[in-house]
Amino acid sequence: MTRLKLYTAIYVVLFVSATVQVLVEGADLSYGRALGIIMVLSFVKAVIVAGYYQHLRWEPRSLTYLVGMGLLAALALTVAATYSVT
Incomplete structure (x- = not known):
């Protein structure tokens, strides 16, 4: 409940x-x-x-950090792609 x-x-x-x-x-x-x-x-x-x-709240912290690093990598690639377009 x-x-x-x-x-x-x-x-x-x-x-x-x-x-x-x-x-x-x-x-x-x-x-x-x-x-x-x-x-x-x-x-x-x-x-x-x-x-x-x-359900990342109930997962081990290592998995949460791994997902966070992937998110930051995707954000970095998005920013880099934004500035590379001419």
């Missing part, structure tokens, strides 16, 4: 976060500020999904 409550709470947090992202996109904010808010919310949502829905 506690898992159901936990997953329901996480679902509500993700739903509210997605709603806030849509509202930020439609708000009259500068591009940089809106992008920053949306990126922070997206990062928080990704951590929540990886931690709870993909």
Whole structure:
């Protein structure tokens, strides 16, 4: 029963976060500020999904670090590809 409550709470947090992202996109904010808010919310949502829905929270730390290194490598390759396009 506690898992159901936990997953329901996480679902509500993700739903509210997605709603806030849509509202930020439609708000009259500068591009940089809106992008920053949306990126922070997206990062928080990704951590929540990886931690709870993909069960990394209950896995050994070594596996969590391995997944984190893969994520950082993918991010580094994305940034490098962005700057290499001419």
